[in-house]
Structures are given as C-alpha cells and as structure tokens.
Amino acid sequence: MTTLPAHTEKKLGLAIDLDTCVGCHACVISCKEWNTSNYGAPLSDIDAYGAEPMGTFLNRVHTFEVKADGSNAQTVHFPKSCLHCEDAPCVTVCPTGASYKRSEDGIVLVNEVDCMGCGLCAWACPYGARELDKVEGVMKKCTLCVDRIYNKNIPEEDRVPSCVRTCPAGARHFGDFADPQSSVSKLAAERGGLVLMEAQGTKPVNRYLPPRPKADVTNTAQIDIPNPYLKPASSKPDGFLGWLDNALEKI
Amino acid sequence: MHPAPSVIIFTSLSGLGFGLMAWLGFGFPPVSGMIAFWFFLIAYVLAVGGLLASVFHLGNPKNSIKAFSQWRSSWLSREGIMAVVSLLVMAIYAIGLIFLEQRWQVVGWVGAAFSLITIYTTSMIYGQMKTVPRWNMSLTPPLFLLYALAGGALLAGQIFPAILLLVALTVLQYISWQIGDARFEQAHHTIETATGLGNLGKVRLLESPHSSPNYLLKEMVHIVGRKHAQKLRIISIVLLGIVPAVILVLVPFNHMLAGIAVLSHLVGLFVSRWLFFAEAEHVVGLYYDKR
Numbered sequence A: 001m002t003t004l005p006a007h008t009e010k011k012l013g014l015a016i017d018l019d020t021c022v023g024c025h026a027c028v029i030s031c032k033e034w035n036t037s038n039y040g041a042p043l044s045d046i047d048a049y050g051a052e053p054m055g056t057f058l059n060r061v062h063t064f065e066v067k068a069d070g071s072n073a074q075t076v077h078f079p080k081s082c083l084h085c086e087d088a089p090c091v092t093v094c095p096t097g098a099s100y101k102r103s104e105d106g107i108v109l110v111n112e113v114d115c116m117g118c119g120l121c122a123w124a125c126p127y128g129a130r131e132l133d134k135v136e137g138v139m140k141k142c143t144l145c146v147d148r149i150y151n152k153n154i155p156e157e158d159r160v161p162s163c164v165r166t167c168p169a170g171a172r173h174f175g176d177f178a179d180p181q182s183s184v185s186k187l188a189a190e191r192g193g194l195v196l197m198e199a200q201g202t203k204p205v206n207r208y209l210p211p212r213p214k215a216d217v218t219n220t221a222q223i224d225i226p227n228p229y230l231k232p233a234s235s236k237p238d239g240f241l242g243w244l245d246n247a248l249e250k251i
Numbered sequence B: 001m002h003p004a005p006s007v008i009i010f011t012s013l014s015g016l017g018f019g020l021m022a023w024l025g026f027g028f029p030p031v032s033g034m035i036a037f038w039f040f041l042i043a044y045v046l047a048v049g050g051l052l053a054s055v056f057h058l059g060n061p062k063n064s065i066k067a068f069s070q071w072r073s074s075w076l077s078r079e080g081i082m083a084v085v086s087l088l089v090m091a092i093y094a095i096g097l098i099f100l101e102q103r104w105q106v107v108g109w110v111g112a113a114f115s116l117i118t119i120y121t122t123s124m125i126y127g128q129m130k131t132v133p134r135w136n137m138s139l140t141p142p143l144f145l146l147y148a149l150a151g152g153a154l155l156a157g158q159i160f161p162a163i164l165l166l167v168a169l170t171v172l173q174y175i176s177w178q179i180g181d182a183r184f185e186q187a188h189h190t191i192e193t194a195t196g197l198g199n200l201g202k203v204r205l206l207e208s209p210h211s212s213p214n215y216l217l218k219e220m221v222h223i224v225g226r227k228h229a230q231k232l233r234i235i236s237i238v239l240l241g242i243v244p245a246v247i248l249v250l251v252p253f254n255h256m257l258a259g260i261a262v263l264s265h266l267v268g269l270f271v272s273r274w275l276f277f278a279e280a281e282h283v284v285g286l287y288y289d290k291r
Helices: A026-036 A118-126 A162-166 A185-192 A241-249 B005-026 B033-055 B061-068 B075-099 B104-125 B138-153 B160-188 B191-195 B215-220 B226-252 B256-276 B283-289
Strands: A012-017 A061-069 A074-081 A099-101 A106-111 A128-131 A139-141 A171-174 A205-211 B202-208
Touching: A012 A185, A012 B226, A026 A061, A026 A074, A026 A162, A106 A139, A118 A128, A118 B075, A118 B215, A128 B215, A139 B033, A162 A171, A162 B256, A171 A185, A185 A205, A241 B191, B005 B033, B005 B075, B005 B138, B005 B256, B033 B075, B061 B075, B138 B160, B160 B226, B191 B202, B215 B283, B226 B256
Parallel strands: A012 A205
Antiparallel strands: A012 A171, A061 A074, A061 B202, A099 A106, A128 A139
C-alpha cells in the first residue's frame, strides 16, 4: 500500500560523516556488489567497457568544493543514497503499490514484482536516490541492506549495511534514529546532523554530519606546515662528544 | 526533465480527446447517428491513443494493470481509473446516440464531468511534483483543463466558445511561462541547501560521482535544446491560439480552413508540451551543479 505508515517503531538510517569521508568510493563498489547479487533484480551495466559506460548504482559519491570569501577552498566528499524519508513522496506517487515504507523499521523498499517502471517515484525524489534499471525495467534503490541487517546466517559484525561495513574511514554509521540513546542519534545531536533540502518537507531519516572547522593553515605559529609533528633535531651533540665540543669551543 | 515523445503524445492527445468528449457529453454539437459516430471515433482515438502512447514510457509494461490499485495516494493511479470510467460512461452515451437515436443527457453530463476530472488528475501528476518547482504551482491544473476545453471546442466545431477559449488559453499559457520562470528561485533550492554546506561558503561540484551520464541526468537534467526556448514559445503561442482564433473569426466556416486551424493548434500544442518538459528543472540537478 502506498499510503505512508503514521508511525514507524524504528527509524533505521545512516549518519554520514562529511568530515571523515575520504571519497574513496569503496561504499559505492561494496553496495553495488552486495545488491547486484542479492535482493531483487541485479544492477545492470550498459556498455561497461565502451565509450560511455553507464550502470545502476544505489549509492554515489559526489565531491564538492566549498569556499568562503577570504579563506581557502575546502573539499567535501558527499556520499548520497536513499535517506529513507518519513514523509517519502516516492512512496505516495507509486500507482502500482510497488513502493512502500515498512512500519516496523521505516525502510523504504520497492517490491519489484509489482513495479511497472513508470519512473514517477524517481521524479518525486529530490535526492536522486532512485534509478530505473535499464535492463530489468524496474526501479532500484537503497534497501539499507535489509537482507544483511536481520540476516542470522552471517556473523553479527556483518549485520550492518554493506557501505557501513566497508567504509575504511568510519564515515558511515548505521542505527535507529527513533532511539535517542542510539549511537547515531547521539552523533547527530553532538555534531549538528544536517537535513538535506528541508524545504521539500520529506523529513529524511539519514543525517549528514558537517565538516568540522579546519585548522588555520595560514597561521604558521599555530602549526608547522612542512613538519607538524616532529621536533627539530638537536644540532648540539651530548655526552662525551658534547663535553669535547664545549671544551674545544673554549680553547 | 527529459521531453520523452511518449509522454508528450500522451498528455497532448489524451487531453484533446477527453476535451472533445466533454463537449460531446454536454451535448455540443447535438449530433446523432453516423455523424455522432465520427465525432466519438475521433474522441476515442485521441484519448485511447494517448493512453496507449503512455505505455511506451514504462520499463515493465506487463505490470501496468496494477496501476489501478493505489487510488488512495497516487495521482497516476487515479488518472488511470478516471480515464477508464470516463471512456465507459461515454460509451453508453455514445451507443444511445449512434445506434438508438436516444439522447441520455444525464449520462452525457456524468461522462463529461468524468472526462474533465480525468484531465485534472493528469495535471496533478505534474502539479504535485515539489521536486519540479515550475510544475508545482496552482496554475498547472487550470492550464491543462483550458488546453483540453479549447482544443475540444475546436474539434467539436463550437466556433464562438472556441474563439473565447483559445484567446483565454493563449493568455494563461503566457502567464504560466512568466510565473513558471521564477518558480525555481522562489522555492529557495540551491546547491548550498541541497548539500547543507552553505554555512561553510559557496559550493561547487569539484568531481562528478560518475564519468558518464546516468539515469538521473538523462531523465531529469535535460538541458540540451533549451537555448531555443524563447523562439519555440513564440512559435507555440502563435500556432496554438492566435492562428486558429484568427481563422475562426475572419473566415466563414468551411471544413478545409477548420482543418488548418486544428492542425495549427495541434502543432502548437506539441511544441508547448515539449517546452513543458524540456524547460522543467528538477532539484536533483543541484547535486550535479546543473539546472
């Protein structure tokens, strides 16, 4: 049913740290690998080795440059996947009932058996979280790895979304935003987690942790740029050589 | 937005078809027998042909029957249901007129009302899209309804109403373009609000997430072809309303010139519908530093 649940018991989602993300795209690849071989239709690639390779991905990493007047430019890597909105417009526009939001944990999913591939849900999403698979003709989106997080057949430490498990920088955190004591809720509260395009009224669950203020690299008294962590090597010898050095100086 | 031919043909032709059907349902022109047959045939070919064209937009058309199920929340589902209901009710009215020489006027009114509701539901598929500020305004439904009623009047040979409606349509289309042009700015969506990074400074895309275009860029960030938008607007508005209205005002009715008026309106309609999609800017483009 494409009407949204009035309340979800949990609000599972991601806290994505824009300060620590290094833009390696490991989450993109890991996501593609897990999701092409598990839940639903595979994620196709078109002309993979040709001039214009295209494919379906559920997670993408954009890289932005941010620059304030009179300061240095800053690079921010920006992973983007479904934000599992509380007021998900992609669900309500669906004419076939393929799109739905789970009342137990808030995950937004597509039941591919019902999808007719009209693409209206992708139009309704402001974040570009949905991509229509060219080969299968059905809508693909992040499932929050619903087939991992409850999966008793894999080790407990693997029961998180593939992107979270693979991130080498620890920039992606998974948890329940409905629980104020959860690690992601605390992180979002501490760091002032951002809501993307709030004016759209989608009430996304995922939060983006903004980059922390950077050290002032132009103030050389504060930080030694070429050699920040090493003390200057002593030019004076000590011990016997030091005594000798001093003695010879005095002659 | 990508101006896909299937969607342009769908919205243009089915709008025109249901517009003609509304006029026939209200009893204008008061035809019966074989003449009624030809009028209803044109209306059904346009309406059903438009609906069939929309199927070509689907990635997985075998599931399209399921589109009638989600009327509680989905405008597209409501549109499908209303279209079928209108076609069925009008079929009863048409059978009475063509084969039985009976005018069941109440059935006609109901069918006409359903036809107009169908056009309204079509307009709301676009009007509801907060992600496309140009569409997401209160003028979108009246514009679609006026397109259908003016085109329908032209096809139904209702000369005086057609002239008035064509003039009104020309004016409303012009106003919609003017107001639509400012919608994106008014919605206050920028690359800074999209990324949430605005408090750190000015944002620009440094590196795209993928080297080739993807589904999102092909479907929702259509920029090619917009450079001729102003010229196309003029072409559209002249052919859509001005040429047909002038023909109807100046020339006493004859089928040849009426055909030219209809043809001109049709071309103008296709051009304006192409612009409706091609000029629509989706907010997802902001993540690619594109409008």
